[in-house]
Amino acid sequence: MNFSTSEENYIKAIFHLQQEEDTATTNGLAAVLKARPASITDMLKKLKSKKLVHYQPYRGFRLTSEGKKVALSIIRRHRLWEYFLSEKLKFAWDEVHDVAEDLEHVSSKKLIDKLDEFLGYPRFDPHGDPIPDSQGRIEKHQQVSLSEIPLNKTAIVCHVGDQTSALLELMKHKNIGIGTKLEVKKRFAFDQSIEVKIRQQIPFNISELLAKKIFVKYGV
Amino acid sequence: MNFSTSEENYIKAIFHLQQEEDTATTNGLAAVLKARPASITDMLKKLKSKKLVHYQPYRGFRLTSEGKKVALSIIRRHRLWEYFLSEKLKFAWDEVHDVAEDLEHVSSKKLIDKLDEFLGYPRFDPHGDPIPDSQGRIEKHQQVSLSEIPLNKTAIVCHVGDQTSALLELMKHKNIGIGTKLEVKKRFAFDQSIEVKIRQQIPFNISELLAKKIFVKYGV
DNA sequence: TTATTAATTTAGGTTTGTCTAAATATATTT
DNA sequence: AAATATATTTAGACAAACCTAAATTAATAA
Structure with missing residues (x-):
């Protein structure tokens, strides 16, 4: 146990x-x-x-299903701590992960359930990832724009912000369509552009404007 | 480091x-x-x-002095977490220690300093022990009644609540005086009596009334 | 002061989680 | 289908942190 x-x-x-x-x-x-x-x-x-x-x-x-249960409880701890660090201790978005990586291994169930209560039962961590509840139930996906998803998570394009031909032309040229699996590899502070990778290809950059029009769902 | x-x-x-x-x-x-x-x-x-x-x-x-610095930083973490558990997560007084024992080993300085800030720079943990500041400075002692000190901490009697002969007679009989080193070994919920140990002797019980008249100072 | 007892250290193992190098199984090419 | 390449496993070591049993040092008692 x-x-x-x-x-x-x-x-x-x-x-x-x-x-x-x-x-x-x-x-x-x-x-x-x-x-x-x-x-x-x-x-x-x-x-x-x-x-x-x-x-x-x-x-x-x-x-195994037992293994999954354990995994979900670790992920629950991790994401609750991330939420705590960001929301209560005012850590920046990109600083929470490493600290949560340590805190997640403190395994008192009472601690985690009380922390959850203290935080007001948040449903998503600061990266937008869903937080499993104390029974290990988790909201499978969420749909957000490409500009908001965490790095290195596989996401699937499921919706496009509008249907202008200018947008669709660009998407076609970049080889991105509904159902395309992709990952955000990097964000550039300078112009908010992001580097994405699809299939086996070499990662390439897309603009913030485009990223905001592409909606994806992604798993935990 | x-x-x-x-x-x-x-x-x-x-x-x-x-x-x-x-x-x-x-x-x-x-x-x-x-x-x-x-x-x-x-x-x-x-x-x-x-x-x-x-x-x-x-x-x-x-x-060594380096060793002491390290010790104080561990104690700082421990006590800040105890305070957090008790004050924010509403853990009972006697439940905080074990969990803090795990949390204290997460060593991010930034985490601890931000936690300290979040908690409002508390000076004492729920057991009344002083919390070292981020420079490792600690208030050496505090003076409280015997009924309030943590278990198994050596304390030194430094003050008596009043000078009535009834009190002094009892203290003399129990062999407790100013300067006596003692430890509280157990608390009994039934009548708030406590078991204390002095010198090499077998521990014995004293009443709540008496405990409240005996003031001690104790270290971290 | 010597004998006895108690405290401490040394020597040699064990477990956990890692590693390198070599062997073996699977996948891919030709 | 054989040859080559890649992925995976096995064998054997190592460090950290613990252990038991034996040896040694220090403290205490006779």
């Missing part, structure tokens, strides 16, 4: 990887956790023995 | 032990940390190599 910081980081990372691809891979996880593939294999065996992942050697892995 | 959870626990425990006796011992520390003496020796060597303690084999140890 209680997991080490390291185990928790693995579980959380697998959860996020699974949002993209249904099944996570050793190398993929190694990249995310900045660890060597051999270390991933070691830990996966352990998580398997604890019945937190389905895992067949060489075949990738997926969280 | 950054220490493991384990190192921090050692440093903090040594600091507290030193409040009582000027120099801490292997067995004393082992008792506090619920570890074996051999483990203490191992860690002490490490802390010595990091210049956090003065340590001669078989001769006990004391924090």
